[in-house]
């Protein structure tokens with residue numbers, strides 16, 4: 001069985017520092033997640049993070065505890081955690097996706113003028129994951 005945790009959080013750094021933070025986070029995630037057989041996706045836009053982590057349950061819970069203590073973000077809220085059958089982000093130790101018009105359109109359909117991951121739950125969260133699955137990955141500038 002594979003465990004999945006999805007959460008929302010808010011960036012604390014200035015916009016310039018954030019690009020540096022993202023590079024560091026993704027470099028660390030690429031190595032650490034690979035070694036611990038963790039995969040997932042990180043979406044960043046408008047000062048909010050959305051991340052989904054998938055892997056062995058204790059590994060995922062331990063990583064979430066380190067991430068929770070990270071001062072580069074705050075107000076971390078777990079949106080969903082459950083057992084899943086298949087990894088959704090195969091070949092990605094951490095797929096990175098940045099602000100996309102499809103995401104803005106998706107939130108507009110939900111009645112939100114902007115990307116607000118705290119609104120995601122149940123069906124809307126699954127739908128958002130599908131969008132991220134279908135979207136091309138990026139590297140932080």
Ligand SMILES: Cc1cc2nc3c(=O)[nH]c(=O)nc-3n(C[C@H](O)[C@H](O)[C@H](O)COP(=O)(O)O)c2cc1C
Pocket residue numbers: 009025028029030032033042049051063066067068070072073094
């Ligand atoms: C939004 C966000 C997502 C992160 N995702 C990961 C990740 O997927 N894998 C990882 O190893 N570290 C990730 N980190 C970094 C960890 O929070 C932390 O820096 C790392 O686990 C090292 O913690 P330590 O210095 O307490 O050992 C992320 C940090 C943030 C702010």
